[in-house]
Amino acid sequence: MFDIPLQVLLGQITIGLVNGCFYAMLSLGLAIIFGLLNVINFAHGALYMLGAFGGYLLLQVFGVDYWWSLVIAPIGVGLIGAAIERLFLRRLAGVDHLYSLLFTFGLAIFLEGIFRDIYGAAGRPYPVPAALRGVVDIGFMRLPVYRIWIVVASLAMCGGIWLLIEKTKLGSYLRAGTENPRLVQALGINVPVMITMTYALGAALAAFAGVLAAPLYQVQPAMGSNLLIVTFAVVVIGGLGSLSGAILSGLTLGVLEGLSKVIYPEVSSTVVFIAMAAILLIRPAGLMGREA
Amino acid sequence: MRTSTAIFLAILTVGVAAPFGGLYPLFLTKCLAFALFACSFNFFTGNVGLLSIGHAAFFGLGAYVAGHALKVWGITPELALGLAVLVGASLGFVMGGMAIRRQGIYFAMVTLALAQMVYFFCLQAPFTGAEDGLQRIPRGRLFGLLLLDNDLVMYGFVLVSVAGAIWGLQRLMEAPFGQVMLAIRDNEPRAMSLGYDCRSYKLMAFVISASVAAFAGGLKAQTLGLASLPDAHWTQSGNVILMCLLGGLGTAVGPIVGATFIVALEGYLADFGLINIMGLTIDLSTKIPIVIGAIFMLCVLMFRKGIVGEIIDRTKQYLRNAQAPVAAKQVDTLLQK
Numbered sequence: 001m002f003d004i005p006l007q008v009l010l011g012q013i014t015i016g017l018v019n020g021c022f023y024a025m026l027s028l029g030l031a032i033i034f035g036l037l038n039v040i041n042f043a044h045g046a047l048y049m050l051g052a053f054g055g056y057l058l059l060q061v062f063g064v065d066y067w068w069s070l071v072i073a074p075i076g077v078g079l080i081g082a083a084i085e086r087l088f089l090r091r092l093a094g095v096d097h098l099y100s101l102l103f104t105f106g107l108a109i110f111l112e113g114i115f116r117d118i119y120g121a122a123g124r125p126y127p128v129p130a131a132l133r134g135v136v137d138i139g140f141m142r143l144p145v146y147r148i149w150i151v152v153a154s155l156a157m158c159g160g161i162w163l164l165i166e167k168t169k170l171g172s173y174l175r176a177g178t179e180n181p182r183l184v185q186a187l188g189i190n191v192p193v194m195i196t197m198t199y200a201l202g203a204a205l206a207a208f209a210g211v212l213a214a215p216l217y218q219v220q221p222a223m224g225s226n227l228l229i230v231t232f233a234v235v236v237i238g239g240l241g242s243l244s245g246a247i248l249s250g251l252t253l254g255v256l257e258g259l260s261k262v263i264y265p266e267v268s269s270t271v272v273f274i275a276m277a278a279i280l281l282i283r284p285a286g287l288m289g290r291e292a
Numbered sequence: 293m294r295t296s297t298a299i300f301l302a303i304l305t306v307g308v309a310a311p312f313g314g315l316y317p318l319f320l321t322k323c324l325a326f327a328l329f330a331c332s333f334n335f336f337t338g339n340v341g342l343l344s345i346g347h348a349a350f351f352g353l354g355a356y357v358a359g360h361a362l363k364v365w366g367i368t369p370e371l372a373l374g375l376a377v378l379v380g381a382s383l384g385f386v387m388g389g390m391a392i393r394r395q396g397i398y399f400a401m402v403t404l405a406l407a408q409m410v411y412f413f414c415l416q417a418p419f420t421g422a423e424d425g426l427q428r429i430p431r432g433r434l435f436g437l438l439l440l441d442n443d444l445v446m447y448g449f450v451l452v453s454v455a456g457a458i459w460g461l462q463r464l465m466e467a468p469f470g471q472v473m474l475a476i477r478d479n480e481p482r483a484m485s486l487g488y489d490c491r492s493y494k495l496m497a498f499v500i501s502a503s504v505a506a507f508a509g510g511l512k513a514q515t516l517g518l519a520s521l522p523d524a525h526w527t528q529s530g531n532v533i534l535m536c537l538l539g540g541l542g543t544a545v546g547p548i549v550g551a552t553f554i555v556a557l558e559g560y561l562a563d564f565g566l567i568n569i570m571g572l573t574i575d576l577s578t579k580i581p582i583v584i585g586a587i588f589m590l591c592v593l594m595f596r597k598g599i600v601g602e603i604i605d606r607t608k609q610y611l612r613n614a615q616a617p618v619a620a621k622q623v624d625t626l627l628q629k
Contacts, residue, residue: 103592110585232401273409284393
């Protein structure tokens with residue numbers, strides 16, 4: 001592993017960092033939703049896919065450009081998320097949490113099935129917006145601008161949401177609701193609306209990630225489930241207890257994946273799972289150590 | 293009569309009668325293989341209370357191992373299937389050993405992630421034929437004597453082995469082992485304080501479940517002559533969850549009912565092809581995942597006990613109203629154990 005050129009190594013690390021940004025955004029959304037609803041949202045990948053297709057269709061059908069898609073698609077998917085919570089997940093709040101999990105699982109199969117039926121399994125390209133084309137030379141290596149943009153945009157988004165939840169009044173309601181929803185309700189805060197908003201926020205974040213991913217990976221129905229399963233492994237390692245933990249473990253595992261592509265390419269698609277297995281053997285409670 | 297014996301005899305009776313009712317042996321064989329798969333899933337999730345989303349790994353690997361052994365090594369079916377069971381048990385031991393370290397939703401996520409690893413293995417391993425899978429797997433001669441190429445003969449073999457395996461699973465539930473499993477599901481700390489090693493019980497149940505799932509996968513590969521990637525894909529794990537949910541999770545015959553229903557539905561949709569509704573031509577064969585997903589959501593929203601669970605409840609309600617508490621209790625012990 002010592003005869004690998006530095007350029008290749010750094011190149012793969014940046015690719016890994018980009019993947020890590022997607023893991024971070026998805027696991028952050030999962031953690032926010034889990035905190036208030038106690039639901040592991042299996043439809044998170046499908047919402048991500050919905051965001052990517054939303055961007056694709058906005059461009060193809062309405063000619064809406066990338067920048068507007070980045071705003072419109074998350075809002076649209078957020079509204080869909082709010083509807084899902086209001087109409088379905090709310091009815092399941094009283095029964096075993098496994099049923100909510102199973103519901104979102106069925107929803108994921110349903111949504112993926114619809115898009116596969118209409119658009120087929122093949123990927124559809126989405127052009128990189130003009131402003132973000134090309135490569136920059138940063139001295140020791142050359143980087144595509146779009147990859148830099150993904151890292152900047154997703155870190156800003158994750159940071160913004162972290163600030164929103166940790167530092168604002170609204171966030172303090174949210175954190176209090178995570179700890180003890182009944183007491184918060186008794187203090188006069190509308191918890192049911194807060195729950196709907198939270199699910200919508202998680203869904204919008206997934207869709208934002210989906211639009212970001214559209215030019216980089218191709219838009220295809222299975223893109224969500226493939227990414228989500230890896231994200232689950234990330235979540236098992238990092239735990240759902242803290243938001244910063246979710247973001248950090250997402251980034252770290254993305255970089256680890258990038259490194260494995262250089263050192264031992266055969267395991268690059270499974271290295272996150274291997275890391276998860278190792279963590280389970282060494283520290284069964286996960287790195288952050290808070291059992292749900 | 294024990295429930296296990298009753299179920300064993302019921303499967304054989306219905307199974308022998310079904311071909312005379314005009315149903316194709318190949319369709320029935322497929323139903324049986326999936327019924328066994330569903331029972332294996334139910335044996336663990338229904339009785340231990342931990343949701344596994346990784347059972348496709350055992351089913352798929354069982355199919356590949358049996359298929360490879362029959363096609364490339366040309367060994368007899370009972371050895372090939374035995375090998376599939378052995379591989380399934382070993383994989384179950386490894387996966388279960390890791391997954392039972394976590395509880396609840398984490399358990400579900402760990403099983404899903406590990407099963408995805410097995411899927412990647414199936415995609416890349418040299419003996420699985422990648423995207424094509426293993427095709428035209430011969431059925432072989434049972435014990436080197438009985439040629440299984442005839443669909444009806446194959447059906448007879450599958451019927452007896454599936455009925456036997458389901459009997460075994462049910463008999464285990466009636467044994468002290470099964471009762472301890474239920475105790476762990478209902479109150480783990482209490483079972484632990486009574487001196488039971490909960491973790492080994494869970495692991496043992498997982499290994500048994502995994503080996504039976506691999507057996508079902510092997511039977512499926514042998515019958516249809518095909519082992520391919522969809523067998524190991526996560527949607528297959530979803531399918532088996534739906535089968536149990538639809539039939540009645542935790543009930544003895546629910547998974548069999550649910551599996552038959554889903555296999556029949558898939559077959560119906562695939563065969564029907566194009567239909568015409570009010571001038572709109574719809575190709576039903578590509579709508580299977582949509583229908584599966586929709587039934588899944590409906591089941592969870594308003595039909596959580598499943599077909600068999602609802603029947604049990606209604607019967608008990610009826611007997612209670614008819615002032616027959618003893619009979620209600622008998623229904624309980626007969627069906628729900």
